[in-house]
Amino acid sequence: MTEITTREWIQKTVQELKLARQELLMKPVREIVYRLGQVAQNWLNPKDPIRKEAESSLTDATGYSRAMIQRALEETFQRLRKEALLRLLRNELGGRMKVLDRFTLYDKKQKTIRARASGHDVILHLLSGNIPGIGIPSIVYGLLTKSGNLVKVASEEPFLARLFARSVEKVDETLGKCISVAYWKGGEREIEDTAFASVSLVVATGSDETLSDIQKRIPYPVRFIPYGHKISFGIIGKVALTLNARTLLYERAALDVAVYDQQGCLSPHMFFVQEGGKKTPREFAIQLLEALGDMENTLPPRFLSLDEKLNIRSFLSRYEFHPNAEIFQSPSGRSVVIFLPESRLPLSCLNRVIFVVPFSGISQVLETISGYVGKISTVSVAVTRKQLKALMEPLHRLGVSRICPVGWMQLPSAVWHRDNRPVLSDFLLWTDWEYDR
Amino acid sequence: MDWRTQKRKVLEDEVEAFILQSVDWGLEERRLEDFNRLAMKVFEFQYSANPEYQAYCKKRGKTPERVRDWKEIPAVPVEAFKETAVVCGPLEDAVQVFRTSGTTRGSTRRGIHYLFTTRLYDVSLLTHFKRALLPDRNKMLMGILTPSPELMPDSSLFYMMGKVKEVFGAEGSQFFLSERGFLLGEFLKWLEKVKKSGEPVFLLGTTMAFVHVRDEMEKKEIRFRLPPGSRVMDTGGHKGKGRGVTRNEVLHLFDEYFGISPEFVVNEYGMTEMGTQYYDAYLGREEEKGERRMEGSEEDEGKISHGKFRIPPWARVRILDPLSLKELPPGETGVLQHLDLTNVGSAISLLTEDAGYRVANGFILSGRPKGSEARGCSIAADEFLRQRRTSTELTQRQGAKE
Numbered sequence: 001m002t003e004i005t006t007r008e009w010i011q012k013t014v015q016e017l018k019l020a021r022q023e024l025l026m027k028p029v030r031e032i033v034y035r036l037g038q039v040a041q042n043w044l045n046p047k048d049p050i051r052k053e054a055e056s057s058l059t060d061a062t063g064y065s066r067a068m069i070q071r072a073l074e075e076t077f078q079r080l081r082k083e084a085l086l087r088l089l090r091n092e093l094g095g096r097m098k099v100l101d102r103f104t105l106y107d108k109k110q111k112t113i114r115a116r117a118s119g120h121d122v123i124l125h126l127l128s129g130n131i132p133g134i135g136i137p138s139i140v141y142g143l144l145t146k147s148g149n150l151v152k153v154a155s156e157e158p159f160l161a162r163l164f165a166r167s168v169e170k171v172d173e174t175l176g177k178c179i180s181v182a183y184w185k186g187g188e189r190e191i192e193d194t195a196f197a198s199v200s201l202v203v204a205t206g207s208d209e210t211l212s213d214i215q216k217r218i219p220y221p222v223r224f225i226p227y228g229h230k231i232s233f234g235i236i237g238k239v240a241l242t243l244n245a246r247t248l249l250y251e252r253a254a255l256d257v258a259v260y261d262q263q264g265c266l267s268p269h270m271f272f273v274q275e276g277g278k279k280t281p282r283e284f285a286i287q288l289l290e291a292l293g294d295m296e297n298t299l300p301p302r303f304l305s306l307d308e309k310l311n312i313r314s315f316l317s318r319y320e321f322h323p324n325a326e327i328f329q330s331p332s333g334r335s336v337v338i339f340l341p342e343s344r345l346p347l348s349c350l351n352r353v354i355f356v357v358p359f360s361g362i363s364q365v366l367e368t369i370s371g372y373v374g375k376i377s378t379v380s381v382a383v384t385r386k387q388l389k390a391l392m393e394p395l396h397r398l399g400v401s402r403i404c405p406v407g408w409m410q411l412p413s414a415v416w417h418r419d420n421r422p423v424l425s426d427f428l429l430w431t432d433w434e435y436d437r
Numbered sequence: 438m439d440w441r442t443q444k445r446k447v448l449e450d451e452v453e454a455f456i457l458q459s460v461d462w463g464l465e466e467r468r469l470e471d472f473n474r475l476a477m478k479v480f481e482f483q484y485s486a487n488p489e490y491q492a493y494c495k496k497r498g499k500t501p502e503r504v505r506d507w508k509e510i511p512a513v514p515v516e517a518f519k520e521t522a523v524v525c526g527p528l529e530d531a532v533q534v535f536r537t538s539g540t541t542r543g544s545t546r547r548g549i550h551y552l553f554t555t556r557l558y559d560v561s562l563l564t565h566f567k568r569a570l571l572p573d574r575n576k577m578l579m580g581i582l583t584p585s586p587e588l589m590p591d592s593s594l595f596y597m598m599g600k601v602k603e604v605f606g607a608e609g610s611q612f613f614l615s616e617r618g619f620l621l622g623e624f625l626k627w628l629e630k631v632k633k634s635g636e637p638v639f640l641l642g643t644t645m646a647f648v649h650v651r652d653e654m655e656k657k658e659i660r661f662r663l664p665p666g667s668r669v670m671d672t673g674g675h676k677g678k679g680r681g682v683t684r685n686e687v688l689h690l691f692d693e694y695f696g697i698s699p700e701f702v703v704n705e706y707g708m709t710e711m712g713t714q715y716y717d718a719y720l721g722r723e724e725e726k727g728e729r730r731m732e733g734s735e736e737d738e739g740k741i742s743h744g745k746f747r748i749p750p751w752a753r754v755r756i757l758d759p760l761s762l763k764e765l766p767p768g769e770t771g772v773l774q775h776l777d778l779t780n781v782g783s784a785i786s787l788l789t790e791d792a793g794y795r796v797a798n799g800f801i802l803s804g805r806p807k808g809s810e811a812r813g814c815s816i817a818a819d820e821f822l823r824q825r826r827t828s829t830e831l832t833q834r835q836g837a838k839e
Binding site for chain 2: 304306309310312313314316317318320321322323326327329331332333334
C-alpha cells in the first residue's frame with residue numbers, strides 16, 4: 001500500500017479502476033446498497049478490528065481524543081447505513097433507482113422516455129484532513145453510482161480512507177477493487193495534472209485559493225465539484241432564554257462548539273443572542289462557558305501544539321483591551337467565550353473560542369450577515385416560529401445551505417445539500433431514450 | 438501638575454535608585470524583598486492611573502488589596518499596545534514614542550509605547566549594556582549597522598543604538614545605514630582602516646544585517662581578522678522571519694569573516710514595549726565560557742536557538758502556559774511574561790507572544806510560532822533595508838531606460 005505515487009502509477013491505477021468498474025456496472029444497485037450497508041454496520045461495531053485500528057491511528061494523527069474519534073466514526077457511518085442510502089436514492093431519484101441498473105421509465109405520465117444513469121469511469125476525490133470521516137461519504141456515493149474511485153488522502157490524516165477501502169474489500173471484492181488510495185503532496189503539479197487528465201470528475205474540499213487553483217488546471221470536459229471553506233453560526237432568540245424548558249440550550253450550544261473543536265465548516269464561529277429575554281446575552285455567554293467547561297471532560301479538546309496555543313493567545317490578546325469585548329475563559333484555558341456587543345459577525349480563531357454577539361431584532365442580524373453571500377454553510381436557530389419565517393427566505397438567498405436546531409450543527413442529515421448541491425445527482429451521467437414519439 | 442505625573446516621578450526615582458544599586462549583582466537574593474515591594478508600589482500606581490488597566494485587573498479579581506506578589510500582577514498583552522494607549526498619564530506629556538514594526542500579515546496597525554521620560558530607559562540600558570558588553574572599557578570604536586535614531590526616531594532599537602554610541606562610542610564611531618540605504622562599501626572600507634590601526638572595534642546591528650554583510654564579503658572574497666578585544670552585539674534573529682540562520686551559523690559567521698571568537702559575540706533580545714534588554718552572555722566572565730555554545734536545543738529545524746538570556750535585577754521573566762496562563766516549571770516551553778520595573782509610565786507586567794523556557798538564572802527563546810504576526814526591531818531594520826534597496830534598484834533601472 002505504500003507505493004510511491006508517480007505519473008505512471010496514476011495512469012496504471014486509472015486503467016485498473018476503469019476495468020474494475022466494468023464489473024461493478026453489472027452489479028444491481030440494490031446489492032451495492034446492501035453491501036455498503038454491511039460495511040457501515042461493521043464500522044458501527046466497536047469490536048470490529050478495522051474500526052479499532054482506525055480509532056487508534058486517528059487519535060494519534062489528528063490529536064482528537066478517542067471519545068471524539070469514536071463519535072466521528074459513529075456519526076459518519078450512521079449516515080451511510082443501508083436505510084440512509086436507500087433514503088438518499090429515493091430522495092434524489094424519486095423512486096427510480098433502477099435507472100442505475102438499466103433503461104427505466106423515467107416519467108410515469110410520459111411513457112415514451114426511458115433513461116439510464118451511472119457515475120464516472122473514475123472519480124478523483126481530493127480529501128481534506130480537518131474532520132475525521134468527512135471524505136468517506138463522497139467515496140460511498142462514487143460506489144453507489146458505480147464509479148471507479150481514486151482517492152487522494154490528506155497528509156494530516158492518511159489513514160481512514162485506506163482503512164475504509166480495506167473494509168469494503170472485506171465485504172465485497174468488486175466494490176473494493178473500485179477504490180484506490182494514493183498520497184502525494186498537494187500541489188505536486190506533474191502528478192496532479194496527470195490525475196486531472198485521466199479522470200472525468202474531480203471532487204475536492206479546500207480553501208478558495210486551493211480550489212480556484214485546481215479549477216484552472218482541470219482540463220475540459222472533466223467536471224469539478226468543489227466544496228469550499230464556509231462559516232457557520234447560531235441565532236438564539238429571547239424566547240429560548242425565557243422558557244424554563246430550554247435548560248438544555250447551553251449544553252446544545254456548547255456541543256456545537258465542542259464537537260471537532262470548530263475545525264469544520266459546520267462549526268459555529270459565534271452565536272447571535274437576542275436581548276430582552278429572561279437572561280441577557282452576557283449571561284448566556286457565562287452559562288455557555290460553564291457548559292463548555294463541563295464538556296472538556298466528556299468530549300476532551302484536541303491536543304494543541306505550542307504554536308497553536310500561542311496563536312490562540314495572540315488572538316485573545318486582541319480582545320483583552322478591546323473597549324467592548326469581555327473574555328470568559330475556563331480554568332484550563334481551553335474553552336473561551338468572547339462577549340462582543342457590536343453589530344458584526346466576528347470570526348473565531350477556532351479550537352473552542354466562540355463569540356457571543358447580542359442583537360435586538362432579526363432584521364439587525366440579517367443586515368450584519370448580508371455581506372457573506374455564498375460563504376455561510378450552517379445556521380443553527382433557537383427562535384420563535386415568526387422569527388424563523390422572517391429568516392428562512394433571506395438565508396436561502398444568501399446561499400446558506402442548512403438551517404438546523406441549536407445542538408445539531410455537526411449532524412447534517414444524510415440528504416443534506418452540501419454547498420447547495422444535490423448529493424448523488426452531481427455524480428451522475430444520463431442517457432435518455434425517446435421512442436415511439 | 439497632574440497627580441499621576443507627580444506620583445510617577447517619585448516612583449521613577451525609586452526605580453532608578455534600585456537599578457543603580459544593582460551594581461553589586463551578587464546581592465540579588467537579599468534584594469528580592471525590595472524588588473517585590475517596589476513592584477507592588479508601581480502596580481498600585483498603574484492600577485489607579487490607568488482606568489483601562491484597572492478594569493482589566495478587576496475582571497481578573499486582581500486588585501492591589503488582593504495582590505501580594507509581583508507574580509500576580511496582571512500582565513498586559515503586547516497586542517494591547519496596538520489597541521489602546523497603555524499609559525499612566527496624559528498622552529500629551531509623552532516625550533518619546535516607540536512604534537513596533539507590525540508590518541506583516543497585512544496588518545498595518547503598530548503597537549505604540551509612549552514614554553514620559555527616557556530616564557529609566559537610559560539608566561537600565563546603559564547599566565546593563567556596560568555590564569554585559571563593556572566590563573573592561575569605557576569607550577570603544579563602534580560600527581553600527583542600523584540607521585541613526587534621527588532617521589527613524591520612533592524605533593526603540595535605533596534609539597538604543599544612538600544612546601550607546603553617544604555614551605560609549607569612541608570618536609570615529611559610525612552608523613552604516615542612511616537614507617541612501619546600506620553603506621556596505623563604506624563599512625568594508627572603514628573596517629579595513631580600523632583593522633590597520635590595531636584598535637579593537639565593536640560591531641552592532643541586527644542579525645540579518647550581518648548576514649547581508651557576510652553574503653557581500655563572500656562574493657568579494659573578503660575576510661577580516663579584527664584586533665583582539667573586538668566584539669559584536671547582534672540583535673534579533675529570533676523572530677522567525679527572513680532566512681533561517683541558526684545561532685551556531687551566526688557565531689561561525691563572526692569567527693570566519695571577522696575573526697571574532699564566539700566568546701565575544703553577544704545576542705540581545707528586547708521589545709518595543711519594554712525598557713529592559715536581555716543579553717545571552719556577559720563578556721569576560723570566566724564561569725560563562727563553558728555555557729557559551731548553544732544551550733538552546735536545535736530540535737526544530739528552521740527555528741533559531743540562542744544562548745541563555747540573563748535577567749537583570751530590576752526585571753523578572755516567567756514562562757506561562759499560553760492558554761491557562763499558569764506558570765510552567767523550568768524546562769517547559771511556554772509564553773514569556775516580563776516584569777520590568779522601568780515601565781513605570783506604561784505597564785510593568787507584560788505578556789509577550791514570544792516562546793521560551795526557564796533555565797537557572799535565565800531563559801532560552803524558542804523562536805516564534807508559525808502564522809503569528811512577526812514583529813520586532815530586527816524586521817524594521819530589515820524591511821528598511823529592503824525598501825531602500827528596491828528604491829535604489831528602481832532609480833538604477835530608470836537610469837538605464839533613459
